[in-house]
Amino acid sequence: MHAEGDELWGLRVDKRRAEEMRQDLIGRGLLERGYRPRSEGESLLLPLTGEVPGAERAVFTPFPPREDLARHELVGGIAILQEEDRAAAERILASRPSLHTVVVPTGPVSGEFRTRALKVLAGEPTTRTVVTEHGRRFAVDLAHAYFSARLSTERQRVHGLMAEGEEVCDMFAGVGPFAIALSDRASFVVAADLNPAAVSLLCENVRMNRCRNVLPVLADAAHLPGVFPRTFDRVIMNLPMESAQFLPAAFALCRPGGTIHYYALQEEEGAYLDRIRAFPVASVAERRVRSYSPGEWHAVYDIVVGE
Template sequence: MKEQHWGIKVEKSNGEAVRKRLIALGMYDTEFKPVCEDDFIVFPVVSEKESSGEYIFEKRPKKREPARHELIGGIAVMQSDDPGEAEYLLESRPVIHTVLYSKSPVSGEYRTKDFVVLAGENTTKTHYIEYNNRFVIDLSAAYFSARLANERQRIYSLIEKKERILDMFAGVGPFPVVLSEKASVIYAGDINPGAVALMKENIELNHKKNIIPMLFDALDLKGIFSAHSFDRIIMNLPMRSEEFLEVAFSLCKKGGVIHYYTLQSEKGEMLDTLGRYTKGRICEKVVRSYSPAQHHAVYDINCL
């Protein structure tokens, strides 16, 4: 679409200097594209005062924000089944190679989702970088959320050197890989064989020597480890972690810390339950919004 608008005509040899000056002074009108006329270039300006006359410019197409999505490496996961919007998202973000739609919530013993490829490459696998740590992710094989990146850094900041750590639901290993720099050893397990296979790959990818990947059902851990073995325990299984509390408290050292993650509708929903296991300090924090009715919360529990 073309339109008559105020502009300033300058020699091409001075074009870049003039363009920068107009931008710096807030005079450049970004709604229009500049026009070339032989040895001259015409820049659109915001008012008659800065102009040398009126010229015919082509309007720039208005950009719009793509649909809401979660970006994990080169994969975007959309909240709606909209192939047209997926194509727009793919075109607008060069880093994206695949757009997926999750047609099911996290479900089953292995905590997986079913996905539909809406645009791009036919894959659920990607490479992801988080604070200089690299991960291989396969969303159809194991659950992963990039939205917990800041939470992982928060836990890292709380750790003291040489702690013994247990991650009861480690998935592909994001918490263990991030925390390993400070820990003496991290036992990282999951019941999902696909998740453990990816975790092993990520441990090797980041050259970690103090993470022990394990395939286990967390309910069996009392038969694997002795009582009060760990300084810190990660319990990130928000939909059903309550059933594993007895095991976690039996394995946490006196003075140790459990990070218990859950989905809840109201603040403090788990305080009474957690209070049955310890008289230590319990700090609650909202991690992120999960749905209109629920949020993902973490309780930092001091074991006494």
């Protein structure tokens, strides 16, 4: 035990790969999450639960007790508080070296571009960050394009359902997390969005992740059937608050035997089954993705399109 902390095993990584390595260590149960990583020049020492190849001994400072930190959501290097509290924001900013900004929403997600106003409470005056997710990197601007880090597991689930060489249409692509996550199994991905700022970030993310089979499209999803033929094997509909109006377009875009992943916010099981079954459906399976608010949850309907 040292005055400034505890001596543990640590793994030295380049700061540019620190978040990717942190997620990998978490997945393998090797990251000691009760201690603060150490910043040393261009590298970061990540605290470990035990010795691994390449590890070294170092002194790490424990994080403040969890109860000292206000409830917040992490998106890359930005923490989103639920209430305006500058003192709490400063504590959160100091709790993780990977954080650069703490913000609070000043309104709900709204408008045709699904954005919300944010106020910076601590750190750098920016709403832009980079999110690392399963080896992919996404440039995000929370004030100009919607992004949910909480759907990371869902994106991997859909990825696991895909066959090699599928053609995919992401009708509400945003900055591209679904489209890019699925691109390594797909032969071709159309990634469409109505928000110009989101499509600009999408183009940046396609380049950043070196995706050569993703086509960014600035378009209203309702008009996509008039642009592309009915050849897609899989259609993603992640516009949970109002996507029911786009079901006719989704069924027009998806070939018989293909799959539509329809996301919705709902307060009761099967809330959208009647609307879905108004179309040719071979099968439909419903599952909860995550809680959204008391009594309301984010659901997905996996729809196999019939003849």
